[in-house]
Every structure is written in structure tokens, then in C-alpha cells.
Amino acid sequence: MNPFDAAQLAPETRVTICDRCGSRIAGLCQPLDAAALDEISAESQQVVLPAHSTIFREGDPAGKVFTLIEGFAKLSRLLPDGKQQVVGFRFAGDVIGYTTLGSYPFDAELLTEARICRLERRQLDALLQRYPKLERRLLDLCVQELTATQEQLVTVGRRSAEARVAAFLLSLVAAERRRGTERQVLEMPMTRADIADFLGLTLETVSRSLTAFRKRGWIREPLHHRVELLDVAAISDLAEGLASER
């Protein structure tokens, strides 16, 4: 099931370099010097996986840690009754699957084809011992994730349907900015259902909200899985809960 266990890693795809991960993006290795990068590179592997691959499932033993070099991923939890809650989307540069728990607390699936750097958890732990800066970096990333998740809790708990979708669009802009590239047309590889499961809505409600934004001239979807924000101010006001007095 797990593509990493499938031993289908052709030598060509097993690039042994990870020192480019942190070039423009804020990856795990960012604070490391050249020597440390060499060491971590020797122990990590890069692989390219097709869209919709499963990186790991909730409950799997948390034996590996991943960094998304290129592409998009979705982290989600499943309820007993089958409903899904997306706990976050991940973008190039993000670390996925680091936990001090024994098993992963959520599913991680790719939304697009992606390049991923993977590292054995016990090798990472050894590196943490050797490079204290790395542990600090991990802590920083965890605090950021925690803050983002709390922000998402505010969105889901206290905003109207349209305000949630507006906040989601703004989070795409923030992620784009975090990656350094600031394009007009954003990539939005998630389906309406993914967005709905992230925002605590149904896919129909998400669709209606996006249609409403389009009709108001706030957004444009020039291509499938692409969106351009034409009126960021209006979208921000809506996300903040201010009536559109504009």
C-alpha cells in the first residue's frame, strides 16, 4: 500500500541530495551548514510520487519523516462515521509526519505529483542529537503549525460559510508568499470536497460560495485548479466578518 515500501524506487529517482531543499523555501535543513547538509543528504532520499499517492495513513507507525520539495499534500483525519476532516494542506518546503507519538495522527495524501525527501525517524533523531539547531528548527516549525491550526479553528468555529472560503483563499496567498514565489494566478489543486472537508462545510456550499465570488468579480478561475484573486480587499473584509461595505 505505502508507496515507499513498494521498493519501486528506481536508482534514477533515488537522488541523494537534500541540500537544495532549503534554497528558497523554508525546509527543515535551513539552519544547517554544508557539512551537516552532506551528512543529512547521505541519509535521506528524494523520490517523485504521482498525484493522489498516500504518503502514510493515520495509525501507521511513525517511522519516517518527509519534506515536501515540490507539490501539494493534504493531511486529514477520518471519523468513525466516515466523515473526513482535513487538518491542513502542505506546500513545497513543509515538513510532514514529524511527531513524537508512536504513530501518525492523520493521513497524508498527495494532491499533485510531488517530489519528496524522506528520512528515517531514528536517523533524524540521531541528527537532532548532533545538531541542536535542527531541534530548534523543528520546534519553530511545530509552533508555526500549531498557530496555523488554531487560526483554522477560529475560521471553522466562528465564521460563516462564505467567510470561511474567503479565509481559505487568503491562506493560499499566504502559502504562496511563504514559498517566495508571488504569482497572480495561484495553484489550487484541491477539489471542492477537499476544501469543504477543510472548512467544515459541504462541497455544495463551497461551490456556491466560489460561484458567488466569481459573479461579484472577486475571483477568476482561468484554468482548472487555478484561481486569481481580483479583489483581495473585499475577500479580506468578508473573511474578517465585516459586511462588504465597499
Add this chain to the structure above:
Amino acid sequence: MNPFDAAQLAPETRVTICDRCGSRIAGLCQPLDAAALDEISAESQQVVLPAHSTIFREGDPAGKVFTLIEGFAKLSRLLPDGKQQVVGFRFAGDVIGYTTLGSYPFDAELLTEARICRLERRQLDALLQRYPKLERRLLDLCVQELTATQEQLVTVGRRSAEARVAAFLLSLVAAERRRGTERQVLEMPMTRADIADFLGLTLETVSRSLTAFRKRGWIREPLHHRVELLDVAAISDLAEGLASER
């Protein structure tokens, strides 16, 4: 405003011991040896604050880190339109206000009178350098918080009103267990409004749910701010989204 800046700390309240924090509860100092405890004790202070004190506010410079020794606290964020989202409750043993960001990302208020251990952030950072185990401990705590917040996201995003209240009651049991003490009658110092702001509901809906549980014989509220779960199985089933086939 901030009680810690008010310099009203009488010498009596400035106990310089923190080495009892981690006795039965899982505080920050848990992994430290006696020597380290002595050092951290010298640099931290214990204070007792009355109920409803503000520990810090969202946006305040994050200059101190707190450990709740005894009592209950509420962490919340405020939306521009005045609505509040409680991002978590904190119990004895929990660390509050550690962030790598420059300022606190939420308000922290006491629900009850509480004993708190406080430490300058820069002193903590110095300790982190000296005791790597401490940094590891902080990372563990952050991962735990993150996992709990994601679980809360599932609750708020995907469960019905009664299921959310049921999940909240179960989280009280889990917190009680985490503290080591396992009593029948749980302390529940939060108001209906606090619970509502935690669950993304209104206080009326929370009240109606609790009344329904009481009428079904699932819970009992022998005193103000106390609750006893009489039918944990039924409450669990409801929280899981299973219809009460029981």
C-alpha cells in the same frame, strides 16, 4: 493591566521553587535532574493569582513562559467582529505561552484562582542551550498540543452540536487522567459561554445539550462547576457520531 507587571508580588508569594511542579504532573521540568531543577528554580517564580486574571493578551510581546501548577486557564482568540474562539483550556501541569513568535498568538485568562510558575523567555532559552532534554520536552509538548488542536478541529468541523458537547466532556476526563487524579466528579470551571466559544456553538445550544444529557441520565451536576459522567459509553457513542443504539 497585566498582573505580572503590577509589581504587586509580595515577597511571600514569590516562592522560588519550581522543583515540585513536575511531581505528579507532566510539567516542563519533568526530564530535568536535581541540579538543573535547582538552576531553573532560582530563575523562576511562583505566584498565586485570583480567578479571571489575565496572564497575557494576544499581541503582547512574548517575554515570559508560564506553567500552570494548580488551577484552570482558557486560551482564546478574538475576531474583529468581537466573536471569541477558545483555542484550548489548560490544566495543572500545562505550559502556557511558549512560542517562537515575537508575540503571544492568543489571550490567556484564568478560570479559577491559580498557582503559576513564570520564567523569563530569555532565561528559558539559556536553559534550553544547557539542557537539550528540555528542548526535546518542549517539542514533545508542542506536538501534543498540535495533535489536540487538530482533534478539536475535527470536533468543531464535523460533529453535531450534541456530539461536540459530548466530546468536550470526554476531554475533561482525559485532562483529569493526565493530571493523575481520577475522580468521579470532575471540575468544570468554564461557563456555558466558554464551552460554546470552544465548540463553535452558542451558549444556548450548549445549555440545551447539557440539559438533554441530564434528562437522559448521562450526567449529573451535583454542584456549580462540577460534573459527573454517569454513562460514559453513551457519551462516547454520541461523540463518535454513532446514533445512541443503546
Add this chain to the structure above:
DNA sequence: CGAAATTTTGAGAGCTCTCAACTGGGGTGG
């Protein structure tokens, strides 16, 4: 080109919110 998946749109139902009134307890001031 055809099948499957995704998205859009519609109509009605239902869950939760909003607004409101009432109750009970605790503190305060006359």
C-alpha cells in the same frame, strides 16, 4: 469518443442561531 469524476444549480428540510423571557444565586447597598 465515451465513461467517470467534478462542479454547478435547484428545492426543501433541519439544525442551530437569534431574540426574548424567566429563574436562581450571590453580592451590594440602603
Add this chain to the structure above:
DNA sequence: CCACCCCAGTTGAGAGCTCTCAAAATTTCG
């Protein structure tokens, strides 16, 4: 000491937002 007020909680009725169910339109992909 007691009346009063304020706050927390409860309960009720109606409104509204979002969900559910359904079908059509559109896009993707084999």
C-alpha cells in the same frame, strides 16, 4: 436585614443558514 441588581443558566419560538437530496452541466481521462 432585606431589596435590588447582575450574572449565569434555562427554556421557548421563530428565523435563517447550511445541509441533504437530486439532477444537469462540465471537465477529465482512458
